[in-house]
Structures are given as structure tokens and as C-alpha cells.
Amino acid sequence: MKNPLRKDLVSRSRPEACTVVIFGATGDLTHRKLIPALYNLQIEGALPAGVKIIGFARRDKSNEVFREGLEDLNKQVSRNGHDQEVWSEFAENVEYHMSEFTDADGYKRLADRLDAIDAERGGKGNRLFYIASAPSFFDDILDQLKAAGLSDNTEGYWSRVIVEKPFGTDLPTAQHLNQVVNRTFQESDTYRIDHYLGKETAQNIMVLRFANAIFEPLWNNNYIEQVQITCAENLGMEGGRGGYYDQAGALRDMVQNHLLQLLSLVAMEPPTDLSADGVRDEKVKVLRSMRQWDTPELVAENVVRGQYVAGHVDGKEVVGYREEDRVDPESKTETYVAVKVMLDTWRWSGVPFYIRVGKQLPKKATEISIHFKNPPSVLFNALSDGVPGGNVLVIRIQPDEGISLRMVSKIPGASLRLEPVKMDFKYSSSFGKASPEAYERLLIDSMAGDATLFARRDEVEEAWKFIDHIENAWHQSKTPPKMTEFVAGTWGPKEADDLLAAAGHQWRRL
Numbered sequence: 001m002k003n004p005l006r007k008d009l010v011s012r013s014r015p016e017a018c019t020v021v022i023f024g025a026t027g028d029l030t031h032r033k034l035i036p037a038l039y040n041l042q043i044e045g046a047l048p049a050g051v052k053i054i055g056f057a058r059r060d061k062s063n064e065v066f067r068e069g070l071e072d073l074n075k076q077v078s079r080n081g082h083d084q085e086v087w088s089e090f091a092e093n094v095e096y097h098m099s100e101f102t103d104a105d106g107y108k109r110l111a112d113r114l115d116a117i118d119a120e121r122g123g124k125g126n127r128l129f130y131i132a133s134a135p136s137f138f139d140d141i142l143d144q145l146k147a148a149g150l151s152d153n154t155e156g157y158w159s160r161v162i163v164e165k166p167f168g169t170d171l172p173t174a175q176h177l178n179q180v181v182n183r184t185f186q187e188s189d190t191y192r193i194d195h196y197l198g199k200e201t202a203q204n205i206m207v208l209r210f211a212n213a214i215f216e217p218l219w220n221n222n223y224i225e226q227v228q229i230t231c232a233e234n235l236g237m238e239g240g241r242g243g244y245y246d247q248a249g250a251l252r253d254m255v256q257n258h259l260l261q262l263l264s265l266v267a268m269e270p271p272t273d274l275s276a277d278g279v280r281d282e283k284v285k286v287l288r289s290m291r292q293w294d295t296p297e298l299v300a301e302n303v304v305r306g307q308y309v310a311g312h313v314d315g316k317e318v319v320g321y322r323e324e325d326r327v328d329p330e331s332k333t334e335t336y337v338a339v340k341v342m343l344d345t346w347r348w349s350g351v352p353f354y355i356r357v358g359k360q361l362p363k364k365a366t367e368i369s370i371h372f373k374n375p376p377s378v379l380f381n382a383l384s385d386g387v388p389g390g391n392v393l394v395i396r397i398q399p400d401e402g403i404s405l406r407m408v409s410k411i412p413g414a415s416l417r418l419e420p421v422k423m424d425f426k427y428s429s430s431f432g433k434a435s436p437e438a439y440e441r442l443l444i445d446s447m448a449g450d451a452t453l454f455a456r457r458d459e460v461e462e463a464w465k466f467i468d469h470i471e472n473a474w475h476q477s478k479t480p481p482k483m484t485e486f487v488a489g490t491w492g493p494k495e496a497d498d499l500l501a502a503a504g505h506q507w508r509r510l
């Protein structure tokens with residue numbers, strides 16, 4: 001009998017050789033993430049033989065100078081260290097292509113070079129185009145690829161595109177980008193990257209839920225009281241990030257993509273198979289079921305936005321957001337947001353999903369916590385200390401990736417006193433090795449033609465629909481919900497605590 005799960009798992013382990021063309025190859029993303037990811041795949045023997053890498057950018061550079069720049073960064077950031085012999089072997093397959101993104105001749109020269117590489121391989125070859133440039137160039141790059149005939153699939157060979165975030169700034173811009181991408185590449189050849197989905201712990205959400213018998217029966221509104229998704233950062237606008245961030249804000253930068261993707265993995269129904277569309281069909285249903293906060297009053301009731309003012313983080317004095325480099329001193333951009341999401345589905349009716357994300361918070365941590373309902377209070381509630389809260393399942397995405405379960409236990413001794421205890425699983429100690437970087441997994445999946453961990457067109461658009469209502473209430477309504485200030489190094493504005501307190505809930509202390 002056909003077993004789609006088996007077929008899918010087998011295909012995932014067989015990435016195919018290809019030429020990877022990176023647009024924006026002299027940039028930060030290529031140096032810090034993409035090349036180290038490809039190098040680490042090589043060191044672990046996971047990169048298919050015959051992969052070539054072409055870096056496309058406009059600066060005048062020789063192959064040697066380009067490789068030296070990549071090597072310098074790889075030495076600093078590579079997860080498996082830097083082995084000179086492996087690097088030399090890897091770097092032989094890396095070259096530089098100088099061109100403006102808008103220069104048709106540059107793409108013609110690229111096409112000739114790709115043909116020459118294919119000829120060395122003995123025929124036609126697969127091509128993976130990675131657009132690691134600012135979104136304002138997406139249209140030009142995609143149109144030029146099409147005009148140069150580089151997006152065509154020829155029999156037996158593929159041409160795919162990976163597109164970086166941000167995928168639009170609102171629903172209309174995302175729809176426009178989708179049109180541009182899909183007039184050049186078929187949707188099945190389009191890989192919209194959301195690096196959170198490449199993280200081991202995010203992938204493990206489905207395994208935890210569907211490969212264990214004990215969670216799924218409880219995974220609904222009968223047993224779950226509330227769910228919290230937190231993404232806290234203890235940094236501000238270091239490294240010149242203020243320019244980009246001040247245009248985006250926490251809601252668009254983090255919630256629209258990473259956090260709603262995590263929410264959909266937690267809340268989705270079991271897919272019928274593990275194919276990319278099987279999984280994404282279920283995720284998009286979750287996004288469609290989000291109750292829309294589509295008036296300023298609903299936004300004021302269910303969303304809190306905040307901005308940090310000067311304070312102390314990790315014992316160091318930090319400036320307020322409006323004093324940060326490249327930030328408008330009058331900025332109305334939120335650095336913190338807390339959102340209550342309600343899913344109108346049978347499974348989740350009445351269960352709030354609270355999302356919070358912010359900069360300059362007390363620590364760096366991304367986690368999902370599932371708060372189970374308290375058991376009937378008939379046995380232990382008469383104890384003088386009471387029962388200390390209920391079960392909480394915590395999925396730590398970063399750092400210290402792992403899962404813990406909070407349970408109530410008796411303190412040893414003659415008297416009956418209860419205390420919460422924790423069962424803890426850590427990836428590093430259980431499997432004895434660090435998790436691969438998200439980009440490693442995502443690059444290898446795109447070579448294997450597996451789009452499961454990439455966002456599909458409809459997912460991106462559904463997420464923007466939800467976000468746009470909030471942005472409109474903040475920036476376009478006559479009665480915008482207020483922006484609250486909070487001191488850097490604290491856990492956000494008091495209003496975020498009130499949001500949960502209204503339902504008798506509290507943020508988990510991290």
C-alpha cells in the first residue's frame with residue numbers, strides 16, 4: 001500500500017546537485033548565514049557532490065577576493081569550526097559574478113556561465129536562485145531571470161527560487177510580490193523562507209504532537225486553558241538595524257511571519273500526510289480561522305503596543321528607542337507588541353493564544369508554553385499552601401532548545417505539601433550534538449524539492465490580512481489605540497499584563 005510518509009521521508013534525504021546563485025552575495029546574510037550553512041553541510045557530508053555557488057552583486061571583486069571575505073566570516077561563525085582543507089575544497093566551487101540587478105547583460109552573462117557549468121557536468125543542470133537582497137529589488141531580479149530564460153524548467157531539471165523576508169509590508173505589497181514571483185516561477189518552485197521553520201524545535205512541534213500518543217488527546221479546549229508564544233530579545237538597534245526596524249516594527253518584523261507560523265504549527269489539525277501541501281493546507285486553515293481585530297476598539301482591547309525608553313539591560317545602561325541610531329526621534333514604531341489571538345475552530349474555541357515579542361527585554365528567549373487547565377479542586381485545595389498552579393508544557397525554540405513539562409509533586413516528608421517540579425529534555429544533552437542552523441536545513445530541503453518548511457502564498461497573505469487590520473487601526477484610524485512606553489530591561493508595558501489579567505491569566509515568568 002502507498003505510504004506517503006515513507007515516500008516523503010525518502011525524498012528529503014536526497015537533495016540533488018545544482019548551481020546556487022545568490023543575489024546580494026556581498027551582503028551580511030550571505031556572509032553570516034548562507035555560506036556558513038553551505039560549508040557546514042559540506043563538512044557533515046550532507047551537501048550533494050557537484051554543488052556550485054555563484055555570488056551575484058555589483059561590487060568589482062575577483063573570485064579570490066570574494067572567497068577571502070567569505071572565509072574570514074566563516075572562521076568567526078561556522079558551527080563546526082573552520083577546517084582549512086574542507087574550506088579549500090568547498091571554495092573551489094564558489095565564484096563571483098559582478099552585475100547590477102537591473103542590467104540585462106549581466107543576466108545574459110550569468111546564463112552563459114550557468115550553461116558552461118552544466119556543460120562541464122555533461123548536460124543541463126538544476127538551478128537554485130537565492131534572492132538575498134532588499135525587497136525593492138525582487139521585481140527587477142525576477143523579471144530579469146525570466147527575460148534571460150533562467151526560470152524555465154527543462155525536462156528532468158529544475159529551476160527554483162528562494163525569497164528572503166520581508167515578504168511584503170502589507171497585504172497589497174505581498175500580493176504584488178506573489179504575482180511577480182509566480183509569473184516567473186511556478187508556486188511549487190517558489191520557496192519563501194521563514195528561518196524559524198528551519199529550527200529543530202519548530203520542526204519538533206509536529207513530531208511531539210503527532211508521534212506521541214499522550215499529547216494529542218489533550219490538545220484542545222477541554223484541557224488547554226491558554227497558549228503563550230514569547231519572543232524576547234535583550235538587544236536594541238545595534239549594528240545599524242534601526243533604519244530597517246523603524247520602518248517595520250515588531251508586529252511586521254516578527255509576528256506576521258515567525259510567530260504566526262509557530263502558532264499555526266501548534267494549532268493545526270493532523271495533516272493527512274507529510275507532503276508540503278498536506279502540512280501547509282492545515283497551517284493555512286489555522287491562519288484563516290483567526291478572529292479579525294478589524295476595528296480600532298477591537299485592536300485596543302486585544303493588542304498592546306509599546307516602545308522602550310532608557311533603562312538597564314544585563315546591568316548596562318541603554319538608551320531609549322527614539323535615541324537609537326537611525327531611528328526617527330519622533331518615531332511611533334512599536335518595539336514591543338502583545339496580541340491575543342482567538343481561533344474560531346471547534347478545537348480551539350475559547351482558548352486564547354497570547355503572542356508577545358519585544359526588544360530590550362530582560363533576556364533572549366523564544367518559547368511556546370501550553371498551559372493546561374487545573375484539575376478539579378476537590379482533593380488538595382484544602383491544603384494550607386493550596387495547589388501551586390497546573391501543568392505547563394514549554395517548547396523552548398531558542399536558546400537551550402528543548403521541552404519541559406511542569407507537574408505538581410509532593411515535597412518529601414511527613415506533611416502533605418505540594419510543589420511544582422519540571423521534567424526537562426534538552427537537545428544538546430539528549431542527542432550529544434548541537435542542532436544544525438536553520439539555514440542548513442532549509443537550503444538542503446530546497447535542493448531536495450521539499451517545501452514543507454517554507455511559507456506558501458496563501459499562508460503569507462492570510463497572515464498579512466490579520467496584521468493589516470492592526471496596522472490600520474494604529475496608523476490610519478482617527479482614534480488610534482495608544483502606544484505605551486516601558487523601561488528597557490523590564491518585561492514590557494503594564495497593559496500587556498492587564499491583557500491577560502482580564503481573563504485571569506498571567507505571562508509565564510522566563
Ligand SMILES: NC(=O)c1ccc[n+]([C@@H]2O[C@H](COP(=O)([O-])OP(=O)(O)OC[C@H]3O[C@@H](n4cnc5c(N)ncnc54)[C@H](OP(=O)(O)O)[C@@H]3O)[C@@H](O)[C@H]2O)c1
Nearest residue numbers: 024025026027028029057058059100101132133134164165
Ligand atoms: N542579514 C540577515 O541576517 C538577514 C536575516 C533575515 C533576512 N534578511 C533579508 O535578506 C536580505 C539581504 O540582507 P543583507 O543583510 O544581506 O543585506 P545587505 O548586507 O545590505 O546586502 C545587500 C546586497 O545586495 C547587493 N546589491 C544592492 N544593490 C544592488 C544592485 N543594484 N545591484 C546588484 N547588487 C546589489 C549588495 O551588493 P554590493 O555590496 O555589491 O553593493 C549586497 O550584496 C534583506 O531582504 C534582508 O531583510 C537578512
